[in-house]
Amino acid sequence: MTKAIMIQGAGSNVGKSMLVAGIARALTQRGYTVAPFKPQNMSNNAAVTSDGGEIGRAQALQARACGLKPHTDMNPVLLKPESDVGAQVVVHGKRVATMKARDYGKMKSTLMPAVLQSFQRLAANVDFIIIEGAGSPAEINLRHGDIANMGFAEAANVPVILIGDIDRGGVIAQIVGTHTVLPPQDRDRIKAFAVNKFRGDVSLFSDGAKAIVDHTGWTDLGTIPWFSEAHKLPAEDIMDIASSGTGHIKIAVPRLSRIANFDDLDPLASEPNVTIEIVEAGHPLPADATLILLPGTKSTIADLAYLRAQGWDIDIMSHVRRGGHVLGICGGYQMLGTWIDDLDGLEGIAGRHAGLGLLDVTTEMTDDKRLAEITATDTATGTTFNAYEIHIGQTNGPDCEQAWLEVEGRLEGAQSASKRIKGCYLHGLFASDAFRHGYLAQFGLTDRLDDFEYDIDKTLDALAMHMESHIDINQLIALAGDV
Known part of the structure; x- marks a missing residue:
């Protein structure tokens, strides 16, 4: 059976995309065949795929971490903002409409079959899928019809790891607050958490991690120091x-x-x-x-x-x-x-x-x-x-x-x-x-x-080592579900 796990964030820009790339490269180095997947992305930084469509640039980098060519199934829904209130909607790599946010909110639940089709096609050909959420599941006002976070996790029956960003401050509130606002069925789907972007002595956060465990009951997967070479990898967020x-x-x-x-x-x-x-x-x-x-x-x-x-x-x-x-x-x-x-x-x-x-x-x-x-x-x-x-x-x-x-x-x-x-x-x-x-x-x-492309792969290797050193990859594999 193919295994899958979903990385969601306690907020936007907590480092999900990079963590997925690093974990994917680490699992690939362990001998798994791995594919990245993001049900819905919002970005104007897109990549052209091997099957003639487009996906978010982050998923293209994640595919590279897996040793794969980018494919539209890795990001079946891409939203490309064209104004403050509207975006181009790309499904399976092709533009289908330009819609205002309110109209897309009514439409998005109808895209779940297309999202699941892509996910299932990927699952048929790899050992492991690392799924990236979008934004945060704590945005419970967006839960109805959701295809990006818990809505997808529920439909595909995959467990979730929640990531907090300590660099912004208030990481305990980020993670515990997410636990508090989520409905019980979504809360129970989260199996572990990790804290990202720590600067300094990681041991100084041990009491903070314990406080999160005490409040949520979730497994502590690790505290991840700031990855200093992140600037060498293509950024997706403007x-x-x-x-x-x-x-x-x-x-x-x-x-x-x-x-x-x-x-x-x-x-x-x-x-x-x-x-x-x-x-x-x-x-x-x-x-x-x-x-x-x-x-x-x-x-x-x-x-x-x-x-x-x-x-x-x-x-x-x-x-x-x-x-x-x-x-x-x-x-x-x-x-x-x-x-x-x-x-x-x-x-x-x-x-x-x-x-x-x-x-x-x-x-x-x-x-x-x-x-x-x-x-x-x-x-x-x-x-x-x-x-x-x-x-x-x-x-x-x-x-x-x-x-x-x-x-x-x-x-x-x-x-x-x-x-x-x-x-x-x-x-x-x-x-x-x-x-x-x-x-x-x-x-x-x-x-x-003299070798920009080699430098990217060398940085992905360093990122994989960073993941292996600071989060419990064995525990992550054990938490992953069969799909």
Whole structure:
């Protein structure tokens, strides 16, 4: 029988995704075949899967920890926020609707059969499934029709481990409070707890852990110290991206309100000669930036308006006049053009919207969404690399005739006559050491990281060792249920 256990959090961002990745790698190293699973995720940081769909980036990292290719069954429902009140709903890797939160609340219970189908397909092919919850089961106002936490755990009949975050403070209240508010049937499904992100001497929390056991009766699975290498792994939560590095090549990145697929920054941040400066709302783009990088976004037109509201368009124009470089990826590429035509109102109000005018191209928003893993070539250097596309819209115009990339026989991207302004639809291009080094060479890259992908796997191994050292993996295996 396949075994399964679910990791839920006493709050959001307690470290569930990373714990699942670490436990999955530890079990894989023990000889189990393991798969990750998250019934419902909310993230604009998505990965293209081997079966031509999309899932949350965290599940793609977890699949990597298991030695598997990402598959849509690992995250059957993905919500991609497009506004403060609405999100794109992706089921089995494909967009099915854009809905307001209230409407999705009525719909979500109908998705349980699709979620269970994915779970059962995974279970048929592995020894162990590590399931990640979303948010917290303590949000009892969301319990009716729930597919993300206890609703799924009940439907699939899997036991739960609850994770608290001591770095935020109040971890005893987090865990004991969850025990208090849960209805008895959900409370009984939790078999153990663990405390994450401890800084300092773990033994100092022994009395705290005992207090939790005394109040809840749950098994103490362990107290997990802060994992100092976490920054080397792709982050899924937008709140986890931050400025980094002290290198002389400064890349300024405006934090757009709907920033998406921001793990494009991770390989750049890993370089010893590079500084990534995430610029927050209300702050100007730095005048000493080497490169301004406009990242992907879930809502190009809305984020273009947001960019202008911060005055960043003025900063970009000043940067260009000083001879600076600009790179736009996906939504950022669309912003660099002269026009964005959204005649069907796919991103809001129908009409023609003025872009930044730095590239002589026009983007037409279409209902078709391109999801593809691809092999591309840098036409200037002949460097070949793997990347992926995940976007709506088609971009054309005179500057596309100066395309700087080739994708499987077709030209991709656009650049200005000066070659200082570039844009493309490709995500993941900087994960290629050869491409990244070639691109940064124009800015005087010297010392460099020579194997970004190997560094991720090495960090996953370190994370697995961290899990083995600080939580009782044998007890976790014993607590897992048969499915």
